Amino acid sequence: MPRAQCAICYRPTSYCYCSRIKKVTNSWPVFIVQDVRESRHPIGTARIAALSLSQAEMITLDPDRPDSIGDLLEGAFSRPLRNPVLIYPGDDAGEVNELHVADPFAGEPRDLLFIDASWGRSLRMLNVFPALTSLPKFSLGELPVSRYRIRKQPAIDAVSTLEAIVHTLHLLEPARDFSAMLTTMDWVVDQQIRRMGNKVYQANYLLRQRK
Template sequence: MPRAYCPRCQRPDSYCLCSLIPCLPSRTRVLILQHPSETRHALNTARLAALSLENAELRIGEQFADPSIVDPSSYLLFPGPEAVPLAELAGSARPLRLIVPDGTWRKARKLLYLNPALAALPRVSLPEGAVSRYRLRKASIPGALSTLEAIVTALNLLEGTGRFDALLKPFDALIDGQIRAMGENIFRRNHDFQR
């Protein structure tokens, strides 16, 4: 018999996270562009972010032809030599729109390659030295965060430190649930990168 899934968080009913998902307003609009291969990922942090923020939208695809994706208030949250530190935009008089690619680094770069208008947006970056709570994956580059963690960090920089930390509660529960499901010994042997 197939497992029953929550239609909202798309987790198995026995691991539903909906009671932990906040509903937070933000001045900053967040558009998450998710690579299709990420939709079935067990952790899918982009979906958690979209469910948690009133002013967030999640679009799935590789190419986005809709011209509304790019507007004058848009900034691409993606590192690069031309990226401006996000903290420099804090206190902006006008509301900003952050566009956040979601996928592995390779797939996120592919999204930019396939969408030149997106790649041409001004880029913003997070401060160096961030430490991920994502204990199930080893980051391919130092300071790499999950999509949800990057959004929380960005919004806290733009709108007030700690204001968006509640978004991390379902994320932490999700990771803890995955560790419990695999067993502590398997986690320590294969995923404990703190050693």
């Protein structure tokens, strides 16, 4: 019999993190396009951001069925995106901390778009959704080691979607504290490690990360 699931965070009710969510106000709106495969991951982090931020919205896309989506920037979200930028690394990407300077509408927050997917699937999403490729890209500079300890990252400087969102907002809105979202993620990670047992974690996650 399937376990009861929270209708909000989609976690089993015994591991629901809704009570751990702290509402945070953000001036730069956050929009997340999530790969359908990521939506099935039991401890994805993007939903924490969507539930925590005052201005955040997430949709789920299937890059294997790109024709199922119309105009991604105009009609996929609850409103058309306004002067959006894609937060994504690349040789053609500027740096997030330059957004204020690079912004032709200086002082007016732009819509921030994030892709929530594995590295390979995010590249596929860029290939099949031209609207994403057309956006100006901005990337994060040096980042601390990821706190998302239960998923092997593709590179030492890779971070979870939630961490990317938090670091971006910290750069753009330094007067505000967005770290409560990381605290929620830490709790979710700790619960998952406790559930699997330290021996399994050491063998399948921690030791792999040290290699």
